[in-house]
Amino acid sequence: MEKVTNTIIETFEVISAIPRCSKNEAKLAAWLMDWAREHGYPFRSDEAGNLVIQVPASPGMDGKPTVILQGHMDMVCEKTPESAHDFERDPIRVLCDGDWIHADGTTLGADNGIALAMALVLVEDDAVRHPPLELLFTVDEESGLIGAHKLDASLITGLILINIDSEDEGVFTIGCAGGEETLIRLPLAYEDRPDGWDCGRVVVGGLRGGHSGVDIHKPRANANRLLGRLLLRLQETPDVRLVSLAGGSAHNAIPRDASAWVAFPPAQAAAVRDAVKGCEQHLLEEHADTESNLCVHFEAVKDTLPDHVLRPESALQAVRLLNALPHGVHGMSTRVAGLVETSCNLAIVRIKEDALDIISSQRSSAMSRLDEMTERVTAVAALAGASATRMNHHPAWAPDMQAALLKRCREVYGSLYDKEPVVEVIHAGLECGLIGDKVPGMEMISIGPNLRHPHSPDEKLNVPSVGRVYQFLAALLASF
Incomplete structure (x- = not known):
């Protein structure tokens, strides 16, 4: 098993050498097509760029139901402030630390490159007996499940799907939250910077961040929220004008860093520094136990x-909007203990030309509550004089505890490890909800190796866990 695990990691490193931020998966798709050609497997893609590679059954497995192995090609591209990594050109540098691998100051991209690597190695492994397979590799998952939204369902024929995008070994995910994003746009008014005024940059950074579906219930600070509080404090300082602000990088990542430019007369420099220092002391006290690098x-x-x-009234309007928008958990499930039902992530803020753009990401396992949360965000925007556009809506994946695929997975797992797996519904979004909506009757389950801190530069993957999940996947396919 160690040899196969090493092969999977080596394949993952090859994948990691190909830049593949969301909406930039073409080079990886071309590499995967070349792989299919070399092995003589037919493949098809749709207009969105989603790719399906058709793999014939192992000898003796003809006539078995087709199984879809599914993952996504793109990754969240986050890096530390000091990193010089260029995600459009540079390969991800994979480093080993004991049983774990991680990247050098960037996200690792095991979410979801490890799924692709496991699927390719499994097909090449002569020791694995499998039914007919369809390798479904989607694009632009991290931007809001865009590839799955645009999937041409005629690409696939199977009605059994194994998604390899979960993050805990021994856990079978059978349901997930639905989601939606809101683009808020607030028009801004400017005036000339007074002659002789100085400028400065206020920075909030070093936060833990994390996945807004996995970590939203944890006591982690949001850099956009903290920056909003700091700017509100500066608005109380005479003759301080906002110039620009920016924070967050992805709709599904809790913002780690945010900053703003301000202008002021030289005589106010000390007051600006004092205001920032005072706010820093409060924030450090509040987050001393949870954000040690703040x-x-x-x-x-x-x-x-x-x-x-910005004109004073326009700046105040923008800062108040930033402080008023919701973030965090807004309801726990009454049906599944410990499950977040509804949440909101104040994900991205940017001043672009003459407007403040904000992206808020809402999630819920109850679609009526998702609509309620989105309407609340829209209402706050309207009160501030901003427009709100709803986008990237995707349905929840409703769990089925009686599904035949779940029963099979439990039996195979029990025979391998002599224990029961954990079966769960999650708050994060998975492509299963959209795929199942497009293909009625699709049975689905999501699995994956132990992955920690996805969507942040702290992301790391447990290597032995990769081997064990591969072992389970091979046994599951052989059971059909």
Whole structure:
């Protein structure tokens, strides 16, 4: 098993050498097509770029039902502030630390590159007996399940799907939350920066971040929220004008870093520093037990000074909107103990030209509550004079405890490890909900090796766990 595990990791490293941020999966797709050609497997893709590779059954497995192995090609591209990594060109550098692998100052991309690696190695492994397979590799999952939204369902024929995008070995996921994003746009008004005024940059950083579906219930700070509080404090300081702000990088990542530019007369420099310092002390006290690397600081800017600043009333409107928008858990399930039912992630904030753009990401396992949460975000935006556009809606995946696939998975797992697996419904979004909506009657389950801190530079993958999940997957396929 160790030899096969090493092969999987080596294949993952090859995949990791190919840049594949969301919406930039073409090079990886081309590599996968070349792999299919080399092995003589037919493949098809749709207009969105989703790819299906058809693999014939092992000898003696003809006539068995077709099984779909599914993962996504893209990854969340996050890095530490000091990292010089270029996600459009540079390979991900995979480092080993005992039983774990991680990247060098960036996300690792095991979410979901490890699924692709396991599927390819499984097909090449002559020791594995499997029914006809369809390897379904989707695009743009991390931007809001876009590839699954646009999937041409005629690409696939199977009605049994194994999604390899879960993050805990020995856990079978059979349901997930639905989701939706809201793009909020607030028009801004500017005026000329007064002659002789200085500029500075206020920075909130060093937060743990995390996956907004997996970690939203944990006591983790949101950099956009903290920056909003800091800017509200600065609005109380006379003659301080907001120039720009930016925070967050992905709809499904809890923001780790955020910053803003401000302008002020030289006589107010000390007051600005004092306001930032005072806010820093409060935030450090509040998050001392959960955000040990939290950093709040002020940087003077001498070069490339902006020509314009926001009008005071426009800046106050923007900062109040940032502080009023919801973030975090808004309801726990009354049916599944410990499950977050409804949540909201204040994901991305950017001042672009003459508007403040904000992306809020809502999730819920109850579609009526999802609609309620989205309407609340829309209402806050309207009160601030901003527009709100709903987008990337995807349905929840309803669990079926009596499904034949779940029964088979439990039996195979029990025979291998002499214990029961954990069966769960999660708050994160999976492509299963959309695929099942497109293909009625599809039986689905989601599995995966132990993966920690996805969507952040702290992401790491447990190597022995990869081998054990592969062993289970091979046994499951042989059982059909």
